[in-house]
Amino acid sequence: MAIDEVFSALAEPTRRRIVEALKSEPKAVGSLVTELEISQPTVSKHLKVLREANLVSMTAAGQRRIYSVDTEAVETLVGWCADILPAPEPSAVSVDVEHRQEQDELTAATPATQQLGRSVGRGLEQVTERAQEFFDKLPRFGRRR
Structure with missing residues (x-):
């Protein structure tokens, strides 16, 4: 996973809203559509980008797709940020x-x-x-x- 993909994925405000909505608990696409008041195709498009950047993961539950935050990319991002900051006093x-x-x-x-x-x-x-x-x-x- 490239850090550039994570930054690109998080650059879009709608994707950040989706991550915010998922941080408390995993949710189905339909729940995200209702909560965020965004069309289903738009939510699905953004979830695909987030999934490719390893920011969310998906599990199948019958016909439903349940999404949750995947912390691996976030941990990589935090590590990258920590590396560029000067050492604290x-x-x-x-x-x-x-x-x-x-x-x-x-x-x-x-x-x-x-x-x-x-x-x-x-x-x-x-x-x-x-x-x-x-x-x-x-x-x-x-x-x-």
Whole structure:
């Protein structure tokens, strides 16, 4: 999957609306047509583009096609965004030590597992913060709120 396909797919406001509608739960094409007030051929056309970009996946349920968000492309996009952002200042990464200690006591895991969990948690916090910084810098395309 090329990152260009993901950006192209998300460049169209209708496709972003479809992804937004699917983020809470999988839905059939008919439900999307009703919810978004878009014709069935238009929804199907956009779902095809989203599927080709690996942003949504489809499962058959008899005659119905149920679509859901596929996080693989989103994870690739977030990773790409994190790679282009400058590294955060060491003081910008906050670690809630007391909360982590409580979690460690609750899980009663081995020291090696606890260390791995802390490392993964810190890495995830850094990526999330960097991705949020990146998205905050982007213009809000097609958002009406």
